[in-house]
Amino acid sequence: MIALRNAFYSVLALIVHLLSLAGLFLLLQGEFIAAAQIVVYAGAVMVLYVFVAAYVGAAEEPLWEPIPGQRFLAPLLAAALLVELAIAILGTGLSALDSKGPTLPGGFGTPTQVGNLLLEHFLVVFEAASMLLLVAAVGAVTLAARSRSSDEVDRVEEPAA
Amino acid sequence: MTLPLADTTFVEATWILVVKSIVIFAVIFAIVPMLTVLERKLLGRFQARYGPNRVGPFGLLQPLADALKLISKEHYHPRAAIPALYYIAPAIVVFTGVATLAIIPFGNVQEGFGLYGIDVPIGILYFFAFGSIAFYGLLLGGWASGSKYSFLGAMRAAAQLISYEISMGLALLGAIMMAGSLSLVSVVEAQSQVWYVIPQFVGFLIFMVAGFAETNRAPFDLPEADAELVAGYGTEYGGMRYGSYAMAEYIEMFVISAVAVTFFLGGWHGPGPGFLDPIWVIVKIFAFLFLFMWVRATLPRVRYDQLMSLGWKILLPLATLNVLVTAILVTVT
Structure with missing residues (x-):
C-alpha cells in the first residue's frame, strides 16, 4: 500500500523520518551521532534524492497492484504486526519504565569518545571502510568519465557519417 | 537534572534556558x-545617494514602515x-536561523549563568545540522x-x-x-593568547568566502x-512570507558573522572588564556585517560556472590542504 503517490512527498517523508531518528539518538544521549545523522543523511544524501525527485517531476505515477487485493490485505497484516509487537512489549511488564536506564559513563556519546573509539579502538575497521568508500568514489568517477568520452566519440563520428 | 544536549558541560536550570531562548528571539x-536600515x-x-531618509529622523523608522507594509499585505498563493x-x-x-544562534557565545559563564544559549559538546556540528x-x-x-523561476532558484540554492558547506566545515x-x-x-577560551585569524588566516578567508555563498549574498546571490x-x-x-525569507537572510548573515567572530576573532576577548564581553562580540559581529554590505555594494555577481569552479576547484583543495598542514603542525608542536 502506498500512501503518497507523489515521489517528492515520499522523499520529504523520508527526510522527516531521518530527523525523527536523530531525535531518538538525542534521547539516547548520542548527540554526535544525532548531528552526524542530520548533516550526512538529511543534509547531504537526501539532497540528491530531492534533486532527482524534483527534476523528474511531480507526475503522479499510476500504480498498479502486483498482488490482487494488496490494498486491503496490507492494513490487516500491519495491524497484525502491531498486535504482535504490543503483546511482546507488554509481555516484558514494562519493568524498565520506572527506572532511570543504564548509568552511562561520563562523556558518553561526545565527539571525543566517538573519535577515540573510531581512531584507536576500531582503527582497522574504520580505515577499511574508508578504503571501500574511496574505491567506490574512484569507480564512480571512472564510470562517469568513460561515458563522457564515448559521447565525444559519437559526436566526432557523426559528421563523418 | 540532565538535558540531552548539555549533560557533559555546564548545566543550567530549565527556566534559565527558557528565558535565554526568549532573549535570543527578542534580540535577533x-x-x-x-x-x-543599516x-x-x-x-x-x-552609491552616492541618500538612502531612506523620509520616515522618522534620518529615515531610522523605515524598517517599521516596511514591516507594517509587509504584515498588512494580502495572504496570497499562486494557483x-x-x-x-x-x-x-x-x-x-x-x-533554523534563530536556532543556530543558540550556540553563539557572547561571554563566558558570569555570575552563575553562561552568556550563550547552550554550550553543546558537539558545538559547530549543531550549526551545520x-x-x-x-x-x-x-x-x-x-x-x-509551482513556478519555473522559483524552481530554478531553489535548485541553484541547493547546489550552492x-x-x-564542505569548504566551510573544513575551514x-x-x-x-x-x-x-x-x-x-x-574555542573562544583557547584564543586567549592569540586570535585564530593569525595562525588560521587561510581558513578564515575560506570561511568568509564560503559564508558569503552560504548566505546567498552578493557576489554569490545567484x-x-x-x-x-x-x-x-x-x-x-x-x-x-517574502519578509521571512529576507529576515532569514539577515539572521544567517548575523550567524555567519558570529561564527567567524567565535572561531577566528577571539569571540569575547577584548580589553576592559568582564561585563564588556558581550559588547565586544557585538562590535566584532557588526564589523563583519559591515563587510557583508560593503562587498555587496562593491563586487558584481559572479557567473554560475565561476561560482561552482571556485567552490570545487579552489576553495575545497585549499581547505583540505589547510586542514592537513594544521593537523601536522598541531601534532608536531
Missing part, C-alpha cells in the same frame, strides 16, 4: 530591522502552488511555488549550499584542531539573481 528580531543607508552612501509546503517553507528558514535543514526551507519554497576544522574542542565556548531569475525561490512570495 530587534537586530534584523536595524540591519535592514544596509539601505550604507548602500545609499556607497500552481502547493499551499501547505508553500506556507511552511519560510518558517523553516527563520526557525541546522544549516542543512535550512536548505529545505529554500528548496521547498522554490518547489512548492552543498558545494560550499573551521583547522581552528577546531588548534583548540582541541568542538564546543564554541572552548539563487535570487534578479537579472535572470526575477527573484529565484522567492519569486512567488509576497507579504510577510
Whole structure:
C-alpha cells in the first residue's frame, strides 16, 4: 500500500523520518551521532534524492497492484504486526519504565569518545571502510568519465557519417 | 537534572534556558530591522545617494514602515502552488536561523549563568545540522511555488549550499584542531593568547568566502539573481512570507558573522572588564556585517560556472590542504 503517490512527498517523508531518528539518538544521549545523522543523511544524501525527485517531476505515477487485493490485505497484516509487537512489549511488564536506564559513563556519546573509539579502538575497521568508500568514489568517477568520452566519440563520428 | 544536549558541560536550570531562548528571539528580531536600515543607508552612501531618509529622523523608522507594509499585505498563493509546503517553507528558514544562534557565545559563564544559549559538546556540528535543514526551507519554497523561476532558484540554492558547506566545515576544522574542542565556548577560551585569524588566516578567508555563498549574498546571490531569475525561490512570495525569507537572510548573515567572530576573532576577548564581553562580540559581529554590505555594494555577481569552479576547484583543495598542514603542525608542536 502506498500512501503518497507523489515521489517528492515520499522523499520529504523520508527526510522527516531521518530527523525523527536523530531525535531518538538525542534521547539516547548520542548527540554526535544525532548531528552526524542530520548533516550526512538529511543534509547531504537526501539532497540528491530531492534533486532527482524534483527534476523528474511531480507526475503522479499510476500504480498498479502486483498482488490482487494488496490494498486491503496490507492494513490487516500491519495491524497484525502491531498486535504482535504490543503483546511482546507488554509481555516484558514494562519493568524498565520506572527506572532511570543504564548509568552511562561520563562523556558518553561526545565527539571525543566517538573519535577515540573510531581512531584507536576500531582503527582497522574504520580505515577499511574508508578504503571501500574511496574505491567506490574512484569507480564512480571512472564510470562517469568513460561515458563522457564515448559521447565525444559519437559526436566526432557523426559528421563523418 | 540532565538535558540531552548539555549533560557533559555546564548545566543550567530549565527556566534559565527558557528565558535565554526568549532573549535570543527578542534580540535577533530587534537586530534584523536595524540591519535592514543599516544596509539601505550604507548602500545609499556607497552609491552616492541618500538612502531612506523620509520616515522618522534620518529615515531610522523605515524598517517599521516596511514591516507594517509587509504584515498588512494580502495572504496570497499562486494557483500552481502547493499551499501547505508553500506556507511552511519560510518558517523553516527563520526557525533554523534563530536556532543556530543558540550556540553563539557572547561571554563566558558570569555570575552563575553562561552568556550563550547552550554550550553543546558537539558545538559547530549543531550549526551545520541546522544549516542543512535550512536548505529545505529554500528548496521547498522554490518547489512548492509551482513556478519555473522559483524552481530554478531553489535548485541553484541547493547546489550552492552543498558545494560550499564542505569548504566551510573544513575551514573551521583547522581552528577546531588548534583548540582541541568542538564546543564554541572552548574555542573562544583557547584564543586567549592569540586570535585564530593569525595562525588560521587561510581558513578564515575560506570561511568568509564560503559564508558569503552560504548566505546567498552578493557576489554569490545567484539563487535570487534578479537579472535572470526575477527573484529565484522567492519569486512567488509576497507579504510577510517574502519578509521571512529576507529576515532569514539577515539572521544567517548575523550567524555567519558570529561564527567567524567565535572561531577566528577571539569571540569575547577584548580589553576592559568582564561585563564588556558581550559588547565586544557585538562590535566584532557588526564589523563583519559591515563587510557583508560593503562587498555587496562593491563586487558584481559572479557567473554560475565561476561560482561552482571556485567552490570545487579552489576553495575545497585549499581547505583540505589547510586542514592537513594544521593537523601536522598541531601534532608536531
